[in-house]
Amino acid sequence: MxxxxxxxxxxxxxxxxxxxxxxxxxxxxxxxxxxxxxxxxxxxxxxxxxxxxxxxxxxxxxxxxxxxxxxxxxxxxxxxxxxxxxxxxxxxxxxxxxxMQSEATEIKEVQLKTRMITARGDTISYDLKAFDSKNDRSLADVMKKIPGIEVNTDGTILYQGNAINKFYVNGKDLMEGGYGTINNSLPKDAVQKIEVLENHQPVKILQDKIPSDQAAINIKLKNAVTMTGRGEVGTGFGDPWLWNVKLTPMFFGQKSQWVVNYKTNNMGEQVENEGNILAFGSGWEGTRINASQNDWLNVENASTPNLPVKRYLMNNVHYLSANYLTNIDKKKEWELKANANYTNNAVERESYTESNDYQRGTHYQTNIHNNFYTDKAKGELIFTKNAKKGFFKNTTSFSQFWNSDRGLTDITDQFGKRQGDESVTSPTTSFQNSLSTILPWKEKMINIKSYINYQDDHQSLDISPSSYVKIPISFDPDTNTYKFFDFGDVNTIRQNFNMKTFQANHSANISFTNKGWTFTPEVGLNFSTNKMNSELLGLGNNGTLGYGNSYSNNIKYTNTKPYAAVGVNLKTESWMLFAQLPVNFNNISAKDDERNVSKSLNKVTFEPSAFAQYSFASFWKASLRGSISNNFGDISDMYAGNILSNPGSLSSMSPLNPINEINSKSAGTGIEYRNPLNNIFFNVRYSYSYAKRNLTANSLNVGTGASTIIYELNDNTSTSNTYSAEVGKYFPKFKTNASLNYKNTESESFQMRNNVGFENNTVSQSAGVKFNNTYFSWMSIDYNATYSWNKRNNIAGPNITTNGYNHNLNLFLYPLESHTIGFYWDQVNTSSATSTYKNPFFDVSYQFTWVKKKIDFEVKWMNIANRKLFETYTVDGFTDTYSRIQLRPSQVMFTVKFNFK
Incomplete structure (x- = not known):
């Protein structure tokens, strides 16, 4: 290291x-x-x-x-x-x-040529026409081809390898971080240029005072008032009958903006994630979260392949969302935003695995068939004032989940063949309110923040028959034998769980600015409490059987953390520095009288973090960062009654153990080069992380995948070293954008299994290439490929090296005006010393464009070879696994695509 x-x-x-x-x-x-x-x-x-x-x-x-x-x-x-x-x-x-000497310029002929990439200060502008191809329709289609910008599979936009902090359209943040809808559905024809705002501080009163190392994206439309949007209506045949509907009208005006979005399909498109918050803005704006359930109970899940989701997702989804923004004062400083979305989704999944357990010398096969049902709604109301003379933002959001999951599992192991029927119901209610205001006071600024979160989770797991569950609860190393949990004469095992969570974070600070330096002393109080109840029951012909205190919980956990901190910031033409120097007064308690749990911790910690960046030679940036943090666990580390979290896992914490303490340290450095004059972007980075824990999880595993987790007082550490490099260049003469990337991660960790400790050493490397070309009028091509190789030094079994290769090729031919032929090739290979699995997938499409009406008619044949199974080989610390995963069969779709205006 x-x-x-x-x-x-x-x-x-x-x-x-x-x-x-x-x-x-x-x-x-x-x-x-x-x-x-x-x-x-x-x-x-x-x-x-x-x-x-x-x-x-x-x-x-x-x-x-x-x-x-x-x-x-x-x-x-x-x-x-x-x-x-x-x-x-x-x-x-x-x-x-x-x-300079005066020289009159005689202009005989004027030719206006817009540069494809221009830079002015911290703003880099990309002319969209320079990067699009004939087959591109949406903003996302073009953005993937711009040098220095990446679009991940989840929709997250990266600039120079880092996530952006804001996504604007004509300078307004309508989506509040959930920009996937606009990125996927805004027609490229409505866009004039894309602006990257480097080192973007979204709070105007803090600009030139509190720096930021993140970039933002601003979409500059051709017209100040734009009514637009995309729509698709498709149907097809396969098994079953297929449909795909996308309707996303949009309006962007000077005073108001809105987007309405309805998408439904059963052809494998994961449209429900478009509402996820992908950009979280500045911490000065308050707290933003993606509301989620506390998933303590789960059915056994079928495996998913390393493939584009459309290849394997068996879904039936309806997703509806609406986003609205309006200015509510004449100065256009105050904004009201209202956002709402609703998801109804059913997903079917199936996989078969064969595993070898090195430590136990066992072999077992598992077949899992799942049905997942998601039903959730979210509403949000946001008031914002973002002006040079003050800032105010209040965000109120409410989320409700009505989810349920089903699992049917067949296992063949040393105990024979058995089948289990599993189900989980999990309703959740969640409410959050975040307030942040910054008030100018003479030459100073006062910031007050308040965040409140309340969540109520109810979950119930049913497993039948009870004989399906084979979980060891103790292990005798002298006789090499296990004792198994005896559920008695019952038909169904039921695990009930309920947890109420309340969180309140309040803080106040005052900022002093002098000659580029800003000092911000701050005081605050973070408070959270959890009340958790659980019980394990047996349901049989003779009524309900309880398994006693050892399998129930009634615990209250409280974490009170007052703190005092000083923020130090510097912003000059070349230097950018920000540091946070907090002293935390941690007060934690956990109490469950019936299980003799009474734990407490009172500890003062200093947890600094710092970032420094130096800009030089117009195109270069060098940076250093580091942090120290302490984590003292949560209620999941405190409970003493066993919880059956899924049919293969029983876990608890000993009431004699102290509170879990994790000390983490991280450091990193990087150098970036971005030259819009020569269209070159380059970065190289290194990061180091270290964590020390006082408790170690000891897994009692009989070699079937099922285990009981026992936490023991035993210090252990883990470290990770990662270095990466990426270089990209756009060649305007050939209309080609190309990039190369490399990443290496070396990690060390400690595990305990069946009372034996193991040191794990892993080296993971990957190299990739991306390439797109629109030089020829009759063809365009997009290609990316990644090769990875991993080596694990495994004490429990043999040292194993695995390799992986995948690529995605999209080739479009334009034989005649308005006609497009598309060819798609996805390839995923995995291999080891003893086996190789190759998984090719091919699609073909034909599209006719009615140019005058801007309507596309497309016929697409997906998975031409009708490949129904994905095969792969994976290795972890104690097992190697061969997997066979069900895929979507061959299907043909006819789709009409259009712009709303």
């Missing part, structure tokens, strides 16, 4: 050393008047490559920082109605002022 830190620190400080070359001065005309908006570039002699550039301000002043190994460089100055100036200067810090 030390060699990696030394390497990256050496690289970091070497770059800083070379970066101290700055040329500044003033540009004037013959009369000594300053020339604004003159461009100043630094280039290496004899090379057509710009090292750095700058633009003069209204006073004619410029400043350019650059890095070069040459002894001399060329300084070039250009301005309208002035004669170009070129001067060779030494590679050193210096102040140079120039007087």
């Amino acid at each position: 030390k060699k990696y830190i030394s390497l990256f620190l050496m690289l970091f400080f070497t770059v800083l050393t070379f970066a101290q070359k700055t040329v500044s001065g003033k540009i004037t005309d013959d009369d000594g008047e300053p020339i604004p908006s003159a461009s100043v570039t630094v280039e290496e002699p004899g090379k057509d490559a710009i090292l750095a550039y700058g633009i003069t301000n209204s006073k004619g002043e410029y400043k350019v920082t650059f890095t070069s190994a040459e002894s001399n460089v060329d300084l070039k100055v250009k301005a309208f109605n002035q004669k170009n100036l070129v001067k060779q200067i030494t590679n050193s810090d210096q102040i140079l002022s120039f007087k």
